[in-house]
Amino acid sequence: MTINPQLLRLEGVYPQRQKEYFMQRIKLPAGIISAPQALKVAEIADRFARGVVHLTTRGSMELHWLTADDLPVVARQLATVGLISRGACGGAVRGVVCSSLSCAGAPRLEALVRLLHRHFSGNPRFENLPKKFKIAVEADTAGGRHLIQDFAMVPVDITAERLTFNVWVAGGLGREPTPAFLFAEGVTEERIIGLVEAVVRVYTAHTPAGKRLKHLVREIGRDEFIARVLAEPAAAEALPTFPSLSASLVPAVATPARRIDVGVFAGELSGSELAALAEIAANQAGGILLVTGNQNIAFHVDPTADLDTVRQELVYAGLPGTSRRERVTCRVCPGSHECLVGLGPTREIAAELVAKLGPAAVKLTWAISGCPNSCAQPQLADVGIVISRLVNEEGERTHRFDLYRGDGSGAFAAVVGQGLSREELLKAVAVIG
Numbered sequence: 001m002t003i004n005p006q007l008l009r010l011e012g013v014y015p016q017r018q019k020e021y022f023m024q025r026i027k028l029p030a031g032i033i034s035a036p037q038a039l040k041v042a043e044i045a046d047r048f049a050r051g052v053v054h055l056t057t058r059g060s061m062e063l064h065w066l067t068a069d070d071l072p073v074v075a076r077q078l079a080t081v082g083l084i085s086r087g088a089c090g091g092a093v094r095g096v097v098c099s100s101l102s103c104a105g106a107p108r109l110e111a112l113v114r115l116l117h118r119h120f121s122g123n124p125r126f127e128n129l130p131k132k133f134k135i136a137v138e139a140d141t142a143g144g145r146h147l148i149q150d151f152a153m154v155p156v157d158i159t160a161e162r163l164t165f166n167v168w169v170a171g172g173l174g175r176e177p178t179p180a181f182l183f184a185e186g187v188t189e190e191r192i193i194g195l196v197e198a199v200v201r202v203y204t205a206h207t208p209a210g211k212r213l214k215h216l217v218r219e220i221g222r223d224e225f226i227a228r229v230l231a232e233p234a235a236a237e238a239l240p241t242f243p244s245l246s247a248s249l250v251p252a253v254a255t256p257a258r259r260i261d262v263g264v265f266a267g268e269l270s271g272s273e274l275a276a277l278a279e280i281a282a283n284q285a286g287g288i289l290l291v292t293g294n295q296n297i298a299f300h301v302d303p304t305a306d307l308d309t310v311r312q313e314l315v316y317a318g319l320p321g322t323s324r325r326e327r328v329t330c331r332v333c334p335g336s337h338e339c340l341v342g343l344g345p346t347r348e349i350a351a352e353l354v355a356k357l358g359p360a361a362v363k364l365t366w367a368i369s370g371c372p373n374s375c376a377q378p379q380l381a382d383v384g385i386v387i388s389r390l391v392n393e394e395g396e397r398t399h400r401f402d403l404y405r406g407d408g409s410g411a412f413a414a415v416v417g418q419g420l421s422r423e424e425l426l427k428a429v430a431v432i433g
């Protein structure tokens with residue numbers, strides 16, 4: 001099969017570090033997947049992906065170890081359950097995230113996520129962007145996730161009859177972490193699609209290939225950027241919003257009290273574990289599973305089901321979330337295990353690190369990124385670790401780490417150690433946790 005890299009990226013496929021293999025990312029709006037879809041992903045993982053599903057910090061799933069011949073077969077099988085991953089990688093509008101699905105009013109946020117997903121996924125107008133474009137809808141600014149998006153929306157008052165949003169733009173992590181800035185306040189829901197379109201058009205028209213929106217804003221300044229966006233006709237457009245019977249899959253009363261989070265170490269779930277979780281969700285949680293921003297699986301247990309019984313079922317099924325290392329919230333990217341640009345074995349380092357930690361570690365969020373691209377979002381963790389180099393001062397090949405500490409304020413975590421050796425890193429984290 002002839003491989004066109006650009007087309008593959010648009011289909012959610014990246015080449016792996018191991019040359020003959022590929023990763024297929026599965027785009028899940030707001031991280032939501034139904035039980036039948038999860039069963040299909042589990043089946044595909046067992047058949048094609050060495051039995052493993054990787055959960056990402058943006059609520060997607062990834063299947064590694066696919067051959068070129070597997071790719072069309074896997075894509076068709078995913079499509080049979082409505083999973084289309086157009087735009088999951090490359091210069092496109094990526095999966096729309098929402099980590100607020102247990103708050104009051106969550107169905108309204110989910111409905112907006114689905115609207116944006118439908119509008120931008122697979123739309124040729126938005127498939128030839130300079131680089132990725134990330135969108136999020138969040139209930140509040142507490143976790144700081146709105147700061148790392150190209151376009152983020154936070155409702156002014158989620159209980160209001162007519163939703164309005166504060167909008168942040170031009171954020172991102174990577175090698176030049178840049179917090180998004182407040183672009184507009186009180187934008188009505190009817191104007192959101194037009195405003196995203198206007199931002200994407202300005203981004204596409206004025207940004208060199210390979211650069212994010214934050215680069216453009218840095219180059220031309222916020223005022224000029226805002227002026228250019230507001231000059232776009234779409235920025236003033238108000239599109240009618242009609243209620244949809246299928247807009248939301250999370251329960252109308254999705255309370256944190258009835259939510260169970262299943263800890264998945266380093267976001268690595270086996271096909272059989274995912275299948276077992278899908279069965280439990282089908283029987284006890286309205287048939288819906290959530291992939292969380294911390295790379296875990298969560299579900300809202302039905303009002304008629306008994307929470308303790310569900311927890312027992314998880315234990316009986318031998319599911320993740322019950323061992324100590326799975327109770328430590330630690331986001332981990334694939335690193336050099338599979339990623340083309342990974343500098344080090346993130347999962348191996350995470351296991352070593354968690355083994356060193358004391359009981360205080362479970363109260364903190366941890367994140368380990370295999371290179372400065374920061375896919376595990378270390379700048380949003382209480383303790384963030386980035387493998388920053390693969391060489392020491394003497395020119396020898398060895399891992400060097402940067403250590404970040406968050407102060408709980410919601411701002412980006414600050415660098416507290418640079419160029420640490422593995423031993424220095426483990427010593428430093430043992431003191432923290």
Ligand code: SF4
Pocket residue numbers: 333334335336339340341342343369370371372373374375376
């Ligand atoms: S942080 Fe680097 S190593 Fe990790 S997944 Fe992203 S690009 Fe790959």
